Amino acid sequence: MIYTVTFNPSLDYYVKVNNLKSGIVNRTASEYITVGGKGLNVSLALKELGDPSFAYGFVAGFTGKAIDERVTSAGLEHDFIEVGGRSRINVKIKSITETDINGAGAEVGEEDIEKLTDKLRGRLQSGDWLIICGSVPAPLDDKTYENLLKKIRPAKDVNVVVDACGGLLTNTLRYKPFLIKPNIFELSEIFGLKTLPNIKEIASCARSLQKQGARNVIVSMGADGAVMVTETDQAMYVRAARGQLVNSVGAGDSMIAGFVHEYLRSGNYFSALNFATAAGSACAFTQHLATREQIEYIESLML
Numbered sequence: 001m002i003y004t005v006t007f008n009p010s011l012d013y014y015v016k017v018n019n020l021k022s023g024i025v026n027r028t029a030s031e032y033i034t035v036g037g038k039g040l041n042v043s044l045a046l047k048e049l050g051d052p053s054f055a056y057g058f059v060a061g062f063t064g065k066a067i068d069e070r071v072t073s074a075g076l077e078h079d080f081i082e083v084g085g086r087s088r089i090n091v092k093i094k095s096i097t098e099t100d101i102n103g104a105g106a107e108v109g110e111e112d113i114e115k116l117t118d119k120l121r122g123r124l125q126s127g128d129w130l131i132i133c134g135s136v137p138a139p140l141d142d143k144t145y146e147n148l149l150k151k152i153r154p155a156k157d158v159n160v161v162v163d164a165c166g167g168l169l170t171n172t173l174r175y176k177p178f179l180i181k182p183n184i185f186e187l188s189e190i191f192g193l194k195t196l197p198n199i200k201e202i203a204s205c206a207r208s209l210q211k212q213g214a215r216n217v218i219v220s221m222g223a224d225g226a227v228m229v230t231e232t233d234q235a236m237y238v239r240a241a242r243g244q245l246v247n248s249v250g251a252g253d254s255m256i257a258g259f260v261h262e263y264l265r266s267g268n269y270f271s272a273l274n275f276a277t278a279a280g281s282a283c284a285f286t287q288h289l290a291t292r293e294q295i296e297y298i299e300s301l302m303l
Contacts, residue, residue: 002046002129002260003120006039006057007136007144008105009067009080010088012249014287020095034288035070036090038133038163041250041289043076045257045279048292051264054078054123056116058137060106061086079119083112088137092249100249105137113144117151124154129178129260131161133253135168142167149175163256166190173213180209181218181256202227203235218259218273220252220280228273236270238277241301243285250289255280258295278302 016030035044043055055078059067064080064087071078088103124130136144145168154160159178162169165186173180184196191205206217206229215231225240258279263272278299282290285298 002051002053004039004043004053004055005132006037006134007108008088008134009037009040009057009059010090011063011066012036012090012092014092016094020093035067038253039131041253042131042133042257044074045254045289046261047076049257049261051261056119058083058106058108058112059087060084063087063089081112081115083108098248108137108140120152124158126155126157129159130154131256133163143171146171161256163252176213176215179216180214181220183220183252187219199227199237203229220255226273226277230269234269236273238274240277241281241298243281245284247287248284251280251283254283254289274302275299
């Protein structure tokens with residue numbers, strides 16, 4: 001079974017504004033609302049690809065209720081833990097450029113994390129996948145994912161995937177996650193790079209993360225594709241398909257879903273990276289998460 005964990009789910013409010021200007025009243029050209037949060041996006045993308053998953057997360061307030069209702073309507077199996085405060089609303093403004101305004105999130109305490117820990121301990125079995133993604137609400141810190149893995153101590157053959165920023169990601173490396181997926185900007189931040197690295201430098205940084213414990217590392221580079229180093233000592237690069245950027249939100253989450261889907265099917269790292277890159281590109285070229293048909297079409301352009 002595949003389990004996803006989203007500490008900070010959201011309602012994402014997308015608005016398109018033609019030529020946004022600050023300091024005045026702007027009118028929307030279009031608008032819509034979706035469920036957000038990286039783990040939930042992974043589950044939704046996996047469902048589209050035909051892979052069932054079970055989503056865990058924390059929700060609060062009227063926005064949390066709306067998230068629960070929309071996830072139920074989407075047909076995702078889930079078990080959300082109700083906490084204090086209010087689940088966040090993220091505003092995604094699409095104009096000449098993209099502007100995101102992300103909310104802080106619900107109030108998640110240690111007792112809430114213990115509830116999640118107990119649920120995961122009771123469900124995780126040999127061969128399962130545990131995908132932990134995204135930010136954590138304040139006042140939780142960058143040891144949150146590390147502490148979660150320490151408490152649940154998943155079996156060696158449970159494949160843990162982590163997609164997060166900074167210390168939230170690097171602190172988990174001692175638990176030898178099967179896969180981590182920083183993007184090129186997050187990688188640069190981790191290593192304190194002043195300029196964006198080239199492909200050779202990316203592979204070198206990824207190998208450094210392997211030495212710290214990660215088994216496999218994918219570094220996504222948006223329109224420039226992705227680099228991967230594997231535990232079988234392979235280094236590979238895949239170009240992204242060319243197309244018009246519509247919405248970058250969810251592209252990284254679609255990459256993870258695409259990788260897991262294809263790896264489970266083929267067991268081949270390059271095939272999985274190629275399909276993952278196609279899934280990320282297809283998401284970027286659509287209004288929200290891409291359909292399987294769209295992903296397979298983009299993949300055909302990359303062959």
